[in-house]
Amino acid sequence: MWKSGSAILRTGGLIMGNAKFALVPAVILAVIFIWCVPAQAQQLNAPTNFDGTATGTTTIQWTWDDTNTSPNENGHRVFDTAGTPDTLDDTAVSVPDLPADSVSWDETNLTENTQFERYVKAVGGTGGEQLDETNHPASIVGGYVDQSYSWAHSFNPTISGDLTQIVLGLYRSASSLNPITIEIREDSGSGTTPSATVLASESGTIPSGTMMAITIPFSSPATVTAGNRYWIVLSCPDIATQGYQVAVSDGNTYDGANSVAILISSVWYNYDYDFWFDTYIDPGSSGVDSDVPPTVV
Numbered sequence: 001m002w003k004s005g006s007a008i009l010r011t012g013g014l015i016m017g018n019a020k021f022a023l024v025p026a027v028i029l030a031v032i033f034i035w036c037v038p039a040q041a042q043q044l045n046a047p048t049n050f051d052g053t054a055t056g057t058t059t060i061q062w063t064w065d066d067t068n069t070s071p072n073e074n075g076h077r078v079f080d081t082a083g084t085p086d087t088l089d090d091t092a093v094s095v096p097d098l099p100a101d102s103v104s105w106d107e108t109n110l111t112e113n114t115q116f117e118r119y120v121k122a123v124g125g126t127g128g129e130q131l132d133e134t135n136h137p138a139s140i141v142g143g144y145v146d147q148s149y150s151w152a153h154s155f156n157p158t159i160s161g162d163l164t165q166i167v168l169g170l171y172r173s174a175s176s177l178n179p180i181t182i183e184i185r186e187d188s189g190s191g192t193t194p195s196a197t198v199l200a201s202e203s204g205t206i207p208s209g210t211m212m213a214i215t216i217p218f219s220s221p222a223t224v225t226a227g228n229r230y231w232i233v234l235s236c237p238d239i240a241t242q243g244y245q246v247a248v249s250d251g252n253t254y255d256g257a258n259s260v261a262i263l264i265s266s267v268w269y270n271y272d273y274d275f276w277f278d279t280y281i282d283p284g285s286s287g288v289d290s291d292v293p294p295t296v297v
Helices: none
Strands: 003-007 048-056 059-065 073-080 104-107 118-124 130-135 140-145 150-155 161-172 180-187 194-204 212-224 230-235 244-249 260-264 267-271 277-282
Touching (some): 150 277, 161 180, 180 212, 194 212, 194 230
Antiparallel strands (some): 059 104, 073 118, 140 244, 180 194, 180 230
């Protein structure tokens, strides 16, 4: 079950076109669950004194000095690069990530008599992620998420890195036992609807009975680029009707028109409503430290 937090204000409801909204009382509900706030970012330092030593005909041992401590650091990641290190596009060769506080890694099965260029960066832990965007409209309603209605909201990150978690306003009726699915998707190219390309996905349940702020961590985060458009998509294909509600504004408060799309009978329709949400992104290391490694001999 996902972590839940404080109850959220809801002020009435409406039905508009094909969009379906729940009628709810105009009161602030009591806080009944502990609000879980991720740790704020502490900028990671770049590892120093990165070097490589050939330890065999097909093996190099890469070494560095660790300049961070847990839990601000999750570990280290060694990358292959042909030029200037790029923390988003270059290929990680140390898969999975190396442990926190590690200071070396043996790369094996290399080609003899070949030069290899690598660099290393620290990977953010609980202190590495940052609150990027927040949209908390004061007046919200609940939009049904079930077999008939899937909801999507676009967002434009201001930080490049790994989208580690989001916070949404969600409600579950006591009779609905099936999970809700939360996806991060690419834009379709139109700027008004999500594509079918899923970058991250989680399914889970929440406490029933009250609209609450729910933290959804992604076990495999989506890599996002600042300035690009992405979508948060909610679906419940196993619930016939009115199983979950997502908190949306009863006015447009985020990024102009077409930020919300509702899937009805396999067609996306745009509405001038906005999710109550937060996004958290881990930008990784502030830099890298690398020098030219030796040739394997």
